[in-house]
Amino acid sequence: MTQATGIGASLRRKEDMRFLTGHGNYVSDVSLPNMTLAVIVRSPHAHARIIGIDVSEARKMPGVVAVFTGADLVADGVGGLPCAWPVTGKKGTATKEPAHPPLAVGKVRHVGDPVAIVIAESLVEARNAAEAVTVDYEVLPAVVGVLDALKPGAPVVFDDIPDNVCVDWEVGDALATERAFSKAAHVSRISLVNNRLVGNPMEPRAAVADFEAARGKYTLWTTSQFPHIVKLLMGNFVLHIPQHKLRVVSPDVGGGFGVKQFHYAEEALVTWAAGRLGRPVKWVCERSEGFLSDAHGRDHVSEAELALDENGRFLGLRVRTVANMGGYLSTFGPNIPTNLYGLLLAGVYTTPAIYCEVKAVFTNTLPVDAYRGAGRPEATFLLERLVDVAATEMGIDRAEIRRRNMIPGDAYPYQTPVMLQYDSGDPAGCLDKALEAAGWNAFAERRKASLEKGKLRGIGLVTYIEACGLAPSRIATRLGARGGLFESATVRVHPTGQVTVLMGTHSHGQGHETTCSQIVSQRLGIPAENVEVVFGDTDRVQFGLGTYGSRSAAVGGSALAKATAKVVTKGTKIAAHMLEAAEEDISFEDGRFSVSGTDLSKTFEEVALMAHYPTDYPLEVLEPGLEEQAFYDPVNFTFPCGAHVAEVEIDPETGVVELLRYVAVDDVGTVINPMIVEGQIHGGVVQGIGQALFEDCVYDESSGQLLSGSFMDYCMPRADHVPPIEVHTHSTPCTHNELGVKGCGEVGTIASPATVINAVVDALSHLGVKHVDMPASPSRVWRLIANAGFSPARS
Amino acid sequence: MKVNITVNDRAVTADVPGHELLSDFLRDRLGLTGTHVGCDTSQCGACVVHVNGASVKSCATLACALDGATVRTIEGLSAPGSLHPMQKAFHENHGLQCGFCTPGMIMSAVDFATVTPAPTAEAARRWLEGNLCRCTGYQNIVAAVLAGSAAMQTTEGARST
Ligand code: FES
Numbered sequence: 001m002t003q004a005t006g007i008g009a010s011l012r013r014k015e016d017m018r019f020l021t022g023h024g025n026y027v028s029d030v031s032l033p034n035m036t037l038a039v040i041v042r043s044p045h046a047h048a049r050i051i052g053i054d055v056s057e058a059r060k061m062p063g064v065v066a067v068f069t070g071a072d073l074v075a076d077g078v079g080g081l082p083c084a085w086p087v088t089g090k091k092g093t094a095t096k097e098p099a100h101p102p103l104a105v106g107k108v109r110h111v112g113d114p115v116a117i118v119i120a121e122s123l124v125e126a127r128n129a130a131e132a133v134t135v136d137y138e139v140l141p142a143v144v145g146v147l148d149a150l151k152p153g154a155p156v157v158f159d160d161i162p163d164n165v166c167v168d169w170e171v172g173d174a175l176a177t178e179r180a181f182s183k184a185a186h187v188s189r190i191s192l193v194n195n196r197l198v199g200n201p202m203e204p205r206a207a208v209a210d211f212e213a214a215r216g217k218y219t220l221w222t223t224s225q226f227p228h229i230v231k232l233l234m235g236n237f238v239l240h241i242p243q244h245k246l247r248v249v250s251p252d253v254g255g256g257f258g259v260k261q262f263h264y265a266e267e268a269l270v271t272w273a274a275g276r277l278g279r280p281v282k283w284v285c286e287r288s289e290g291f292l293s294d295a296h297g298r299d300h301v302s303e304a305e306l307a308l309d310e311n312g313r314f315l316g317l318r319v320r321t322v323a324n325m326g327g328y329l330s331t332f333g334p335n336i337p338t339n340l341y342g343l344l345l346a347g348v349y350t351t352p353a354i355y356c357e358v359k360a361v362f363t364n365t366l367p368v369d370a371y372r373g374a375g376r377p378e379a380t381f382l383l384e385r386l387v388d389v390a391a392t393e394m395g396i397d398r399a400e401i402r403r404r405n406m407i408p409g410d411a412y413p414y415q416t417p418v419m420l421q422y423d424s425g426d427p428a429g430c431l432d433k434a435l436e437a438a439g440w441n442a443f444a445e446r447r448k449a450s451l452e453k454g455k456l457r458g459i460g461l462v463t464y465i466e467a468c469g470l471a472p473s474r475i476a477t478r479l480g481a482r483g484g485l486f487e488s489a490t491v492r493v494h495p496t497g498q499v500t501v502l503m504g505t506h507s508h509g510q511g512h513e514t515t516c517s518q519i520v521s522q523r524l525g526i527p528a529e530n531v532e533v534v535f536g537d538t539d540r541v542q543f544g545l546g547t548y549g550s551r552s553a554a555v556g557g558s559a560l561a562k563a564t565a566k567v568v569t570k571g572t573k574i575a576a577h578m579l580e581a582a583e584e585d586i587s588f589e590d591g592r593f594s595v596s597g598t599d600l601s602k603t604f605e606e607v608a609l610m611a612h613y614p615t616d617y618p619l620e621v622l623e624p625g626l627e628e629q630a631f632y633d634p635v636n637f638t639f640p641c642g643a644h645v646a647e648v649e650i651d652p653e654t655g656v657v658e659l660l661r662y663v664a665v666d667d668v669g670t671v672i673n674p675m676i677v678e679g680q681i682h683g684g685v686v687q688g689i690g691q692a693l694f695e696d697c698v699y700d701e702s703s704g705q706l707l708s709g710s711f712m713d714y715c716m717p718r719a720d721h722v723p724p725i726e727v728h729t730h731s732t733p734c735t736h737n738e739l740g741v742k743g744c745g746e747v748g749t750i751a752s753p754a755t756v757i758n759a760v761v762d763a764l765s766h767l768g769v770k771h772v773d774m775p776a777s778p779s780r781v782w783r784l785i786a787n788a789g790f791s792p793a794r795s
Numbered sequence: 796m797k798v799n800i801t802v803n804d805r806a807v808t809a810d811v812p813g814h815e816l817l818s819d820f821l822r823d824r825l826g827l828t829g830t831h832v833g834c835d836t837s838q839c840g841a842c843v844v845h846v847n848g849a850s851v852k853s854c855a856t857l858a859c860a861l862d863g864a865t866v867r868t869i870e871g872l873s874a875p876g877s878l879h880p881m882q883k884a885f886h887e888n889h890g891l892q893c894g895f896c897t898p899g900m901i902m903s904a905v906d907f908a909t910v911t912p913a914p915t916a917e918a919a920r921r922w923l924e925g926n927l928c929r930c931t932g933y934q935n936i937v938a939a940v941l942a943g944s945a946a947m948q949t950t951e952g953a954r955s956t
């Protein structure tokens with residue numbers, strides 16, 4: 001019975017029932033008695049000095065309860081939104097962390113920067129009053145592009161940071177890399193842009209706050225991937241609410257993808273206002289407001305060069321990247337284009353010398369932070385584009401050049417020149433499987449067939465590795481993290497043997513209620529249906545760091561496995577007493593404690609009952625009850641890797657790229673639920689395809705206005721845009737966690753942008769095209785084809 | 796403006812302002828929060844419900860225009876404790892992750908199955924063009940829609956709106 005619901009089973013999801021029937025409980029569904037509705041007044045300018053704000057008219061409007069501005073927060077001692085992961089730059093320089101007030105003070109620094117909050121009896125009244133708030137702005141010149149921000153005389157985002165540089169960071173050995181380049185037989189170069197994206201989980205952000213004066217207690221419901229961190233950051237640094245007087249609840253959350261793993265101004269605003277007003281305050285983000293207030297992703301401009309010997313072996317890699325931080329630092333902003341990017345540049349290759357410099361710069365745009373993959377898609381895109389360029393230039397087959405440089409199977413654990421030590425992986429195995437599944441060798445015939453129809457066909461390949469399972473606290477804190485990244489789990493065994501699990505991770509689509517139940521089912525020998533999984537409520541779950549960086553199974557799951565082991569240890573003691581045997585003689589298997597060599601045994605349920613009904617119980621040596629908590633801090637990151645292949649067909653008349661096939665082979669370690677893992681990879685791959693072919697967050701360069709500010713202008717991948725994704729797993733277990741799991745949430749998004757663009761470039765390379773920036777939109781592709789002088793008629 | 800609307804087999808009489816959207820009418824007035832709002836430009840389809848049996852975007856429909864209409868939402872698709880064949884197919888095929896797009900997807904899919912005699916994957920993808928999902932990559936949704944359509948054709952008990 002337990003086999004069917006344990007690790008490895010494609011168990012259908014327990015959480016589905018409420019979502020299928022419309023009974024999910026999302027933050028926007030929360031409604032409290034006497035609740036007020038809030039609307040945020042946002043800056044229409046990218047950069048402006050606030051001369052004055054007049055709220056007197058708005059305050060007089062019907063239904064208005066209150067209007068607050070930055071001055072009210074300052075007067076009340078409200079702090080700025082903190083950055084939780086600064087990094088140390090060249091020569092020990094610190095990340096510049098300018099103040100980030102929840103409501104702008106003095107200046108606005110991006111379109112959408114909040115300047116006031118209007119609270120009314122109804123949403124319509126709040127909206128009307130928001131219109132009546134008049135802000136007198138002195139508009140300043142704005143800068144949106146990272147290269148422009150570095151130019152002398154560029155508009156200055158923060159007066160005391162005249163060069164707009166947040167941090168100038170480096171990793172690797174510059175000298176060794178220079179030496180490698182001096183020995184090179186060939187050097188390949190690429191310049192590229194990693195386009196800015198908007199994460200757009202389908203559920204817009206929302207926050208509802210309540211203050212119970214009699215208890216002095218605040219409750220915040222928020223669409224967060226990490227309610228405990230919101231509690232800590234907001235309670236401790238922004239609002240100065242003692243931790244025991246603040247409860248943060250993140251109930252059902254409709255997708256996160258990183259966008260919901262930051263502490264946002266609106267969370268603090270509604271919580272503070274609820275305290276001031278003594279009434280609940282609710283704010284629900286509209287989609288177009290989300291475009292102007294959710295942290296954005298990516299936005300890099302890079303130059304890279306790869307030194308090779310005459311056989312195509314990589315000798316050295318040099319990378320210079322300028323990354324956009326936006327108008328303020330978001331919670332993890334500086335960590336993304338540095339640690340989560342530069343440290344991944346070894347890829348799956350034995351490149352002996354690597355040097356990477358990253359300048360993170362302020363601009364008058366939305367803050368930029370983690371978005372699914374966070375830094376690792378950017379690293380993979382740069383490296384895998386460059387490897388393709390090198391292969392083409394040296395006339396080496398693209399699979400062969402990768403094989404030639406791949407870390408050999410017996411070299412693990414493998415120390416890269418950029419700090420990470422990979423514990424395990426078989427990228428070569430993944431590559432073979434992917435090429436085979438994709439019919440790589442027979443591609444020439446398919447290309448010919450396309451050409452006969454007047455179409456250009458290309459095939460692209462990527463091998464990648466990523467670091468996830470965030471994170472070993474010891475390493476992360478050395479890299480700048482201002483907190484641990486361990487995880488907690490509690491296993492509460494009820495007197496009747498059913499189990500409630502309390503997790504510090506948060507599920508917002510990943511299916512943890514099912515996978516955590518499977519871990520417990522496997523470990524305690526009870527059916528998964530006898531397990532209830534609780535998360536997302538800081539009053540129920542003691543502590544936890546939430547879900548991001550593909551950490552839930554690797555870190556949270558490991559904590560859970562550890563807690564179940566503690567339950568078995570205590571259960572063994574109880575069983576030994578019940579069975580009058582020595583503890584050493586008791587074994588636990590399939591939900592039964594047995595005395596070895598006898599047929600004496602007690603079931604898990606019997607032991608659970610004894611723990612709660614200790615009539616004949618060794619109270620002198622053992623406490624009653626059966627509830628165990630475990631904290632788990634990993635010793636290393638986990639390193640999923642794999643190989644993806646994409647095949648495209650381009651219509652040279654229109655420039656439209658049609659993605660024909662996509663094959664993913666991923667090593668995500670032990671698979672707990674194959675159905676869920678496949679689903680994660682489908683979704684991740686399509687998000688990456690979105691970046692490669694459709695999505696682009698565009699600002700007007702002179703005004704700093706967001707041009708792609710709604711689903712009308714920002715092209716989200718739709719059902720008819722993508723082919724089926726063929727997913728294969730090729731698992732080597734992680735060597736340093738008990739479950740052997742690595743993580744699967746981000747692999748798709750990390751590999752697919754590079755895979756698709758490699759295919760697009762392959763389709764066009766006979767025209768002399770070396771690179772195509774993302775998204776490979778029809779207009780961009782058509783222009784490349786036209787510029788190459790290609791006309792379909794002549795093909 | 797006074798309207799009489801039958802919502803999930805229940806007669807509702809309400810006095811609605813002229814600007815009230817059906818999505819707000821359902822969510823705020825009736826507490827039917829299964830209908831979701833994912834955008835403000837009628838692009839995402841999270842809000843799809845059935846009006847007189849056909850799928851519509853409730854965020855782009857005024858409540859005051861629905862006097863005499865029959866509305867069915869995700870909450871009314873199946874009797875409590877049971878699942879409509881399309882809901883079942885989404886469960887079986889892992890056609891949902893975060894669940895936010897799911898009510899709109901299912902309501903849209905039921906309409907697709909009703910009007911499409913011989914559904915194909917391509918037709919399902921085309922039909923769902925108005926429903927965004929950020930989680931699933933659509934693959935399992937398409938599988939679910941096809942399985943659900945097939946089941947609806949053979950299930951007697953499938954309710955039609
Ligand atoms: S809410 Fe997006 S289409 Fe209706």
Ligand code: FES
Pocket residue numbers: 202254255509890891892893894895896897927928929930931
């Ligand atoms: S399941 Fe999350 S948006 Fe579709």
